[in-house]
Amino acid sequence: MSSPVPVLGRDARLIKSSVAIGYGKSIKVSADAEEIKVYSMDSLQPAITAAGKQSFKWSCDRLFTDKTYLALLMAGTKFDLVFAPEGDAEGDTIETWKNCSILHCERSAGEDDGVLESISGSAETVEFPAQS
Amino acid sequence: MSEKNLSSAAAAKLPENEAKIAEFKKRAEADDARNQAVAKLFDPVALLQRAGQIHEAQHPTLGLIRYGELVIADSEIINKCKNKADRNAMSIYLMLKKAYSNLPDYTPETISEFNCSFPMLEASELIKFLNEQPGFLLTKSPTGSSTTQTPKTSV
Numbered sequence: 001m002s003s004p005v006p007v008l009g010r011d012a013r014l015i016k017s018s019v020a021i022g023y024g025k026s027i028k029v030s031a032d033a034e035e036i037k038v039y040s041m042d043s044l045q046p047a048i049t050a051a052g053k054q055s056f057k058w059s060c061d062r063l064f065t066d067k068t069y070l071a072l073l074m075a076g077t078k079f080d081l082v083f084a085p086e087g088d089a090e091g092d093t094i095e096t097w098k099n100c101s102i103l104h105c106e107r108s109a110g111e112d113d114g115v116l117e118s119i120s121g122s123a124e125t126v127e128f129p130a131q132s
Numbered sequence: 133m134s135e136k137n138l139s140s141a142a143a144a145k146l147p148e149n150e151a152k153i154a155e156f157k158k159r160a161e162a163d164d165a166r167n168q169a170v171a172k173l174f175d176p177v178a179l180l181q182r183a184g185q186i187h188e189a190q191h192p193t194l195g196l197i198r199y200g201e202l203v204i205a206d207s208e209i210i211n212k213c214k215n216k217a218d219r220n221a222m223s224i225y226l227m228l229k230k231a232y233s234n235l236p237d238y239t240p241e242t243i244s245e246f247n248c249s250f251p252m253l254e255a256s257e258l259i260k261f262l263n264e265q266p267g268f269l270l271t272k273s274p275t276g277s278s279t280t281q282t283p284k285t286s287v
Contacts, residue, residue, distance in 0.1 A: 011160075013153050015140040020149035023156030062163065064156045080140035094141040115163070127139070 012060065012083035014100075022065030022073075024119070027083055029058045029097060031126065058097055059120035063105075070114050073102055081123065099124035186231045187265075193257050199265070200230025212240035221247040224255075224262055 014022035034052035039045075058081060065073065073079070081097040105119040143149060183201050191197050202210075206226050213219040222243045229235050238246045 011157075013144045013149075015143050015149070018138045018140070018143035018146070018149075020144065020152040020156075023153055023160060025160055062160070064159045064163070082140050082144045094144075096140045098140070114159075127141075129141075 010083050010085060012081045014063070014065065014079045015082055016069075016077065016079040021069040021079060022063055024060035024063045024081070024083075026061040027058060027081065028060070029056070029081075029095075029123075029126075031056050056097060056123040056126055057120065058100060058123060059118075061118065063116040063119050065114050065116070067114050070116070073116075074105075076101055078124075093129050095129065096127040097123035097125075098127055189261070191257065191261055194254060194261070197258070197261065198231035199227040199262065201265075202226060209240060213243055214240070217247060218243045220259070221250075224258060227262055227265075 010027055012024040012027040013020055014024060031054060033054045036048070036050040036052040037046040038048040040047045069077075078099045078101050081100050082094060083097075084094050100123045101121050102116075102119055103121040105116045107115070108117060138146075144153070183203050186198055186200050189197050189199075202223060206223075209226065210219050210222050213222050218240065222238070222240065225235070225238055225243060225246050236246075
């Protein structure tokens with residue numbers, strides 16, 4: 001399996017059915033793919049190498065949301081992560097990591113309701129901005 | 133295009149969503165400010181000033197205790213003591229000596245006399261109290277991994 005390549009850390013907006021449901025601080029995303037190698041009978045070198053099944057992972061330091069959404073997120077509700085890898089929220093370089101789910105999170109005892117810490121999860125697919 | 137069919141990137145720019153995000157951002161900023169306020173900063177100047185001060189603390193049994201913090205130079209004196217009991221006594225003596233200059237003088241060679249003459253009841257309370265102070269050197273960590281034994285070499 002190939003090693004993940006981390007992308008710039010930024011702040012992300014969480015969108016569920018066109019509604020903003022939260023805000024993530026210091027998001028990091030990575031994509032990796034399984035390696036496919038096909039060998040012929042008469043050679044030790046692979047005849048074909050290719051990237052196989054893909055997975056998209058994301059993580060953020062802290063996530064701010066409402067109490068209502070917090071329960072939904074913890075229950076496995078999927079959402080989209082929208083962020084600007086180049087730091088420009090107004091421009092065209094906005095990336096969307098679609099159908100994200102939370103696979104790991106932590107909460108400090110002293111935190112108010114609606115704050116999650118060290119959250120990570122996976123996305124089903126990534127929508128990159130159209131190249132102009 | 134209805135709001136339901138909007139892409140998430142476009143939905144994020146809707147005024148109601150921007151207002152909501154601004155609200156979340158405000159909470160994030162408040163959280164950052166709170167974290168920064170409680171974050172400890174290493175300040176050697178303040179440390180030097182603190183090390184020279186005489187601290188006072190009210191003890192339920194012993195009353196008002198005055199003591200000074202141990203400094204790097206004290207560790208050299210403590211290390212000259214022959215055994216653990218002497219080192220413990222020397223640490224306490226040095227902390228007290230900084231605040232009570234009229235205490236008799238003891239050296240690593242004579243610290244056992246301090247050990248022999250200090251009343252045990254007060255000494256045990258004092259050790260317990262000073263052990264909890266940040267400037268006390270001999271506090272053992274309550275947890276820790278056990279020593280790893282080196283494998284025996286075959287001859």
